[in-house]
Amino acid sequence: MCPCGGQTHSDKTLSLSGSNIGSKKHLQSAIEPALWLRLAGKHGDMTIMTAAGHILIVEDDAEIAELVAGFLRETGLRVSIAANGQAMDRCLASAKPDLIVLDLMLPGEDGLSIARRLRATTSIPIIMLTAMAEDTDRIVGLELGADDYLGKPFNPRELLARIRAVLRRSAKQAPEAPIPDASFVFAGWCLKPVMRELIDPDGALVALTSAEFDLLRVFCEHPRRVLNRDQLLDLTRGREATPFDRSVDTLVSRIRRKIEPDPKSPALLKTVRLGGYLFTPEVVRA
Secondary structure, eight states, rough: OOOOOOOTTTOEEEEEEEEEEEEEEHHHHHHHHHHHHHHHHHGGGGOSSOOOOOOEOOOOHHHHHHHHHHHHHHTTEEEEEEEEEHHHHHHHHHHSSSSEEEEOOOOSSSSSHHHHHHHHHOOOOEEEEOOOOOOHHHHHEEEEEEOOEEEEEOHHHHHHHHHHHHHHHHHHHHOOOOOOOOOOETTEEETTTTTTTEEETTEEEEOOOOOHHHHHHHHHHTTTTTEEEEHHHHHTTGGOOOOOOHHHHHHHHHHHHHOOOSTTSSSSEEETTTTTTEEEEOEEEE
């Protein structure tokens, strides 16, 4: 199990087989492994899994985390627990999980910030958990790259079903290992990383500055995913980026003038209101 620590909060609740669990007494009694196993055996959507996936639960309430982890382990999954973002980072440094169950309300760095950071560096699927009922939090979480969202209190069987569904989608969408230094081909265009060149659909060379090339490459590496300004700065400039840096907007405008048929009505590189930018074409490595 990954190293973890954190506070416990008695106001967090979980639902077991349709009934809410709120008090510590109920949590303690509900953690009995035999009960979890009996539930798993009774329901067709909870058949014991033969190929164990690795799930990382990022949850500061130790009792809820252990309760959920115990249930998931009984279904055949391998589970690690982290109480906060720092503990999660230590887990990720030692092993890459197949999916992260991420609580929104965490001490220190909150779940939205963690999701944003994860999406800038990894494609590990994320299911967000929250006791907050605001649609805004759900929408922002999904726009930041979360694959699914589950409100508290929740039924552990529903969480398992969502985990399985996300893992199935992830397996189907998993790209083949990229060819080293392969070109990015999109909408007739070709971006060549080795030569740092952009070729248009007619075969002509299009001049790009170093910054424009780096940003376009980031979009090619993350197609059809909303990336906000902070993520783009991290992926292109890392620690050199400064707060409130607007250079990304300028670079996007310059790239649009070079690849869009109509830069004033962009089809390849779109702006997502309150979200960031979305590179829409299918990208193939060749």
